[in-house]
Amino acid sequence: MSGAAAGGDAASGESAGDGRAGRRAESADAADGDAGAGSVSGATAGRDAASGESAGDGRAGRRAESGDGTDGEAGAGSVSGAAAGRDAASGESAGEQSEAAAELAAQRVERERIARRKAEKSAPIESGTKLSGKAADLLAAVRAVESGGKPATTVFAAPEPSPGPAAPAPEPVRRPQPAPAAAVPATETIEAVRRVLTDGGAPESLAPQVAAALGEGAATLLREDPWQLLRVSGVRPDQADGFARALLGAECGPDDERRGRAVTGWLLEQAAVAGHTALEMPALTAALARSAVPDPEAAVQDALAEGEALVFRDPLDPGAPEPEDDEEERPVRVLVALERYALAEESLADGLARLVNSLAKDPSDPWEAAAAAAAGGAAELARAVAGHGLVLHTGGEAARAEPAALLVAARAAGLRAFAAxxxxxGSRRLVGGEEAVGTVAELLSGAAGPGRDTDGALALDLLIVLDASQLDVEGAAMLVEALPDGARLVLSGDPAVLWSAGPGRVFADLLAARVCPQIASRTPDPGPLGELVSGIGVGELAQVEAPGKEVVIVPVRDAGEAVHRTVQLVADSVPRAFGVPAGQTVVITPGHGGAAGTRALNAALKERLNPGPGRFGGFDPGDLIVHSPAPGRTVPGEVVTADADGLHLSCAGAPVVVPRERVEQSVRHGWALTAHQAAGSRWAAAVVVLPGDAVQSLSRPWVYTAFSRAERHLSVVHGVEQALPKAVAEILPKPRTTRLPLLLKTQVPAAD
Incomplete structure (x- = not known):
């Protein structure tokens, strides 16, 4: 990609809004012309808007009104250089486990006050007037979030750059949901909740979600404390305030302690959406003040007293000696966290320490045999695993061959080994035997893997987890808890890709903590695509030669043109030039919203590739979809049919039935995805769409993740001009506040 982006001087990159359907232009092929094939640049390539002339890769070329960019002549594989970017800062503050454990115990004691406080509350208050305005606004907001839109004003996001084109919905990270109830809410409970919602002017359709979130007695609790509505995904404080005014009337006010507690919990969940497992107290109180809570500190203390959050005082320098009686106390960082994430991090740190400390120092014969059988890069990894309970392995796509070789060698030596x-x-691309490979979800559920031993632990000697960058703190904790004493754990991943969709940055935290051996693969990804992606990983858009048109750049002026050209690339250009069917080409775009987001692109792609009335809740047989069985997990598939049981899908060759009430929340069309949805998978061809309104969503990890999804061919629909090399060179991952590095430093000795 050269220093200039192919695009017309009329190209403004302006957003066309948050439309759901993309307009299909009736003009030339999306890959027309010979200018800019393989050239992504930081400045306009000098194409005149009227004549269609461009200067991709330093050569002027007339842009034809028909033809195929994949057949073009100029600029194949030319990617301009930007300065190498800064390395991501990984330092985290730390603290002592004994103090953290004491805090947990203290919080549990405080919960004894809960029953007394609830007993002092008054009887249910009579309903007030209806909520003014359209109740549909609330429902629309909820559905927008459940479909992957922005959950609310990004309270804990990093400061935005200077004003520019309107940004689409950000890279979706699903809002964490309450743990599923043991049973489906009773019909009577749902109906009682429905009546309360009606009294408050809220959409009745929220009743099942409210009942599931609040459990038995949900209607009574919601009438007593209307701000409990904030526990439902997508509801904002201003909407809960309106609901509360309708129920409580004049007794409703911003200083109500119930509101302060609820908004505190909501803000902590919003922090989890941004990837944090905890928040520093000043950040939390400042956010509460912005949410019109009169006494933020009192609101936090009230939430702590009710057991709705936990507080930790982590020393800034955990290695410093304890202060003497006459010395000042050590400086601390005060953090507040939701219990589920705090306990998950504690459990993860405990489990990792157990694996490290329970390993016998002298490797046994099977491990020595496995190490001797491995060769090349896998031999170094095998030797590290033979003597350590926890090993980290880093590298790109080609480096996956090394843990795969370790898996084969370990099983040949008689060890119980499995790769998740x-x-x-990701499982399809890993060689090692069908019975030895599966997904993390399949392993934990028992659908794949060796099963459990008599103690409930996984019957394994070695667990290799690939795509480790995608592990969130809860998933990682469950995996580690399931391993028996003496087992080895290898976490293998690419540190340059996007972090997990869920809270935490487990793999990055472990790399920064340096508590175990780290094996960096020296196996590079091959070809022009490998060279391009490797350069992005170190902050540079390097020039690459692509004689086979492995990289093609399609300049566009606006979002409407981006949608049109994307459809023609998928439906015609890529299949014709490379023999890749449309179903094996993925489209990746920064967000769900916007005129070139996943919703608009999927609507246009469905119209071209599988038109139909959408008779099954917007879906037709043959539609490509992504199914999200749990927050942060997406599985690609295809619609088969529908009946009274729900929507029937085929996901990774397995039949899946989604109940009709869950279709809207958990199934989306899947021709176009976001980078987070695409992480962990690869396709024969990828079309990455960069409309002008995507500028503020771009970062080095996003570009690296999106561009590395292609195995044979990458087309870049390019309308962001200089923003692309700038993002690669300068925009690093947004920091996440976590406690894992501190916990590891206090429990696991530093590696040699």
Whole structure:
């Protein structure tokens, strides 16, 4: 990609809004012309808007009104250089486990006050007037979030750059949901909740979600404390305030302690959406003040007293000696966390320490045999695993061959070994035997893997987890808890890709903590695509030669043109030039919203590739979809049919039935995805769409993840001009506040 982006001087990159359907232009092929094939640049390539002339890769070329960019002559594989970017800062503050454990115990004691406080509350308050305005606004907001839109104003996001084109919905990270109830809410409970919602002017359709979130007695609890509505995904404080005013009337006010507690919990969940497992107290109180809570500190203390959050005082320098009686106390960082994430991090740190400390120092014969059988890069990894309970392995796509070789060698030596990946496609790309490979979800559920021993632990000597960058703190904790004493754990991943969709940055935290051996693969990804992606990983858009048109750049002026050209690339250009069917080409775009987001692109792609009335809740047989069985997990598939049981899908070759009430929340069309949805999978061809309104969503990890999804061919629909090399060179991952590095430093000795 050269220093200039192919695009017209009329190209403004302006957003066309948050439309759901993309307009299909009736003009030339999306890959027309010979200018800019393989050239992504940081400045306009000098194409005149009227004549269609461009200067991709330093050569002027007339842009034809028909033809195929994949057949073009100029600029194949030319990617301009930007300065190498800064390395991501990974330092985290730390603290002592004994103090953290004491805090947990203290919080549990405080919960004894809960029953007394609830007993002092008054009887249910009579309903007030209806909520003014359209109740549909609330429902629309909820559905927008459940479909992957922005959950609310990004309270804990990093400061935005200077004003520019309107940004689409950000890279989706699903809002964490409450743990599923043991049973489906009773019909009577749902109906009682429905009546309360009606009294408050809220959409009745929220009743099942409210009942599931609040459990038995949900209607009574919601009438007593209307701000409990904030526990439902997508509801914002201003909407809960309106609901509360309708129920409580004049007794409703911003200083109500119930509101303060609920908004505190909501803000902590919003922090989890941004990837944090905890928040520093000043950040939390500042956010509460912005949410019109009169006394933020009192609101936090009230939430702590009710057991709705936990507080930790982590020393800034955990290695410093304890202060003497006459010395000042050590400086601390005060963190507040939701219990589920705090306990998950504690459990993860405990489990990792157990694996490291329970390993016998002298490797046994089977491990020595496995190490001797491995060769090349896998031999170094095998030797590290033979003597350590926890090993980290880093590298790109080609480096996956090394843990795969370790898996084969370990099983040949008689060891019980298994490899778990983030997606079914990741399992498909890993060699080691069908019975030895599966997804993390399949392993934990028992659908794949060796099963459990008499103690409930996985019957394994070695667990290899690939795509480890996608592990969130809860998933990682469950995996580690399931391993028996003496087992080895290898976490293998690419540190340059996007972090997990869920809270935490487990793999990055472990790399930064340096508590175990780290094996960096020296196996590079091959070809022009490998060279391009490797350069992005170190902050540079390097020039690459692509004689086979492995990289093609399609300049566009606006989002409407981006949608049109994307459809023609998928439906015609790529299949014709490379023999890749449309179903094996993925489209990746920064967000769900916007005129070139996943919703608009999927609507246009469905119209071209599988038109139909959408008779099954917007879906037709043959539609490509992504199914999200749990927050942060997406599985690609295809619609088969529908009946009274729900929507029937085929996901990774397995039949899946989604109940009709869950279709809207968990199934989306899947021709176009976001980078987070695509992480862990690869396709024969990828079309990455960069409309002008995507500028603020771009970062080095995003570009690296999106561009590395292609195995044979990458087309870049390019409308962001200089923003692309700038993002690669300068925009690093947004920091996440976690406690894992501190916990590891206090429990696991530093590696040699």
């Amino acid at each position: 990946t983030h997606t079914p496609d």
